[in-house]
Amino acid sequence: MSTTPAASSRPPMLATAEALGRLLDAARQVDGRERVGTLDALNRVLAADVTSPLDVPPMHTSSMDGYAVRAADLAGASEGAPVALPVSQRIPAGHAAAALAAGTAARIFTGATVPPGADTVVMQEMAHATDDGHVAFAQTPAAGEWITRQGADIRRDSVILPAGTRLTPQALGLAASVGCAELDVVRRVRVAIFFTGDELRMPGEPLEPGAIYNSNRFTLRSLLAKLGCEVTDLGIVPDRLDATRETLRRAATDHDLILTCGGVSVGEEDHVKPAVEAEGRISMWQIAMKPGKPLAFGAVRRGDEGSEAFFIGLPGNPVSSFCTFLLFVRPFLLRLAGVTNVTPRVHSMRADFSQKKGDRRNEFLRARVNESGGLDLFGNQSSAVLTSTVWGDGLIDNPPNHAISAGEIVRFIPFSELI
Ligand code: AMP
Ligand code: MG
Numbered sequence: 001m002s003t004t005p006a007a008s009s010r011p012p013m014l015a016t017a018e019a020l021g022r023l024l025d026a027a028r029q030v031d032g033r034e035r036v037g038t039l040d041a042l043n044r045v046l047a048a049d050v051t052s053p054l055d056v057p058p059m060h061t062s063s064m065d066g067y068a069v070r071a072a073d074l075a076g077a078s079e080g081a082p083v084a085l086p087v088s089q090r091i092p093a094g095h096a097a098a099a100l101a102a103g104t105a106a107r108i109f110t111g112a113t114v115p116p117g118a119d120t121v122v123m124q125e126m127a128h129a130t131d132d133g134h135v136a137f138a139q140t141p142a143a144g145e146w147i148t149r150q151g152a153d154i155r156r157d158s159v160i161l162p163a164g165t166r167l168t169p170q171a172l173g174l175a176a177s178v179g180c181a182e183l184d185v186v187r188r189v190r191v192a193i194f195f196t197g198d199e200l201r202m203p204g205e206p207l208e209p210g211a212i213y214n215s216n217r218f219t220l221r222s223l224l225a226k227l228g229c230e231v232t233d234l235g236i237v238p239d240r241l242d243a244t245r246e247t248l249r250r251a252a253t254d255h256d257l258i259l260t261c262g263g264v265s266v267g268e269e270d271h272v273k274p275a276v277e278a279e280g281r282i283s284m285w286q287i288a289m290k291p292g293k294p295l296a297f298g299a300v301r302r303g304d305e306g307s308e309a310f311f312i313g314l315p316g317n318p319v320s321s322f323c324t325f326l327l328f329v330r331p332f333l334l335r336l337a338g339v340t341n342v343t344p345r346v347h348s349m350r351a352d353f354s355q356k357k358g359d360r361r362n363e364f365l366r367a368r369v370n371e372s373g374g375l376d377l378f379g380n381q382s383s384a385v386l387t388s389t390v391w392g393d394g395l396i397d398n399p400p401n402h403a404i405s406a407g408e409i410v411r412f413i414p415f416s417e418l419i
């Protein structure tokens with residue numbers, strides 16, 4: 001994220017990069033690991049290195065349907081003077097191969113073991129089988145062609161997936177390729193979430209005057225699900241200090257993180273911050289970012305245990321809660337889950353728009369990639385306009401007090417790096 005320039009206009013709020021740094025410094029991997037079946041390990045985080053007990057492939061294999069030969073036996077073969085060899089064996093994939101007798105060819109198929117003695121495979125399109133059990137070649141092959149050598153992918157005893165790796169479909173395939181039926185993973189992070197706002201209703205309920213739907217519940221629950229968290233949804237909590245404190249106490253007991261949405265500003269109806277101060281502590285509040293300024297970070301005491309649950313209070317505006325989740329909650333949760341690399345890759349891209357006035361806060365602008373490979377900006381950047389998040393492909397990380405001119409290269413974080 002952009003750092004605030006050392007200008008005299010430095011805002012009193014925390015710069016985003018500094019806030020994120022502090023948040024990640026406080027994050028500790030949760031205790032506890034479990035062994036799960038490799039097929040059930042998608043999105044989990046490795047608690048230990050995976051080391052390969054074997055070479056992959058475990059033997060030299062053919063990467064074509066064709067004939068395994070000794071290249072020297074075909075020396076001098078040409079269109080005018082083809083060389084014919086007797087076919088001495090047939091090796092389908094999954095079957096053992098006998099040593100190749102000199103001056104013969106072995107019929108071979110993709111994935112089959114190359115017989116000892118053969119040093120090359122000629123693809124069947126370049127060979128002419130004859131009725132009398134011979135095969136003719138009109139070219140001299142180079143040694144080593146169409147052979148995948150033993151260990152070409154993975155060497156025995158090498159670490160193929162280090163601890164701290166988040167298991168993607170490809171990583172599960174790689175683990176399975178060395179025979180891992182089970183994996184040691186970090187236990188899931190337990191998150192309690194609740195929503196504040198007397199105006200909130202659930203889809204399916206009627207909307208009386210003044211009410212709105214709790215859209216953030218759907219966005220945030222889905223983001224948590226994608227991160228593989230174990231979620232307790234405590235629903236909508238009334239805008240009252242006692243109710244908020246009660247819910248915080250309940251949530252702290254058996255969760256690693258309490259995530260709240262709304263009520264974290266300075267209005268009379270905003271009870272989250274005072275409630276957390278009464279039940280624990282607030283260590284950071286108000287970040288110099290737009291959207292998302294009121295983001296709060298702290299901890300809530302757990303009964304008499306002397307331990308605490310982490311707390312992150314997200315602003316209620318739908319775009320603010322979405323962006324602050326992606327930029328702060330996501331890396332924090334990944335760290336709790338033991339992931340080593342939590343930083344999204346930032347792309348340098350051309351702005352195909354201009355924005356005359358920079359904001360004094362670090363802006364995260366909803367933008368999308370156009371057909372000429374530049375970025376278009378969504379017309380309404382209000383933190384209440386959720387449409388911008390569906391229209392966009394990602395966020396432009398625009399430093400404080402920075403106007404953007406068309407053609408300029410900006411920092412773009414695609415949603416694919418964040419969701
Ligand atoms: P707050 O952070 O509570 O001051 O809320 C800021 C704005 O976001 C208000 O307009 C709220 O009505 C709206 N808001 C708060 N929570 C939600 C939610 N869960 N879903 C949709 N909008 C919300
Ligand atoms: Mg509110």
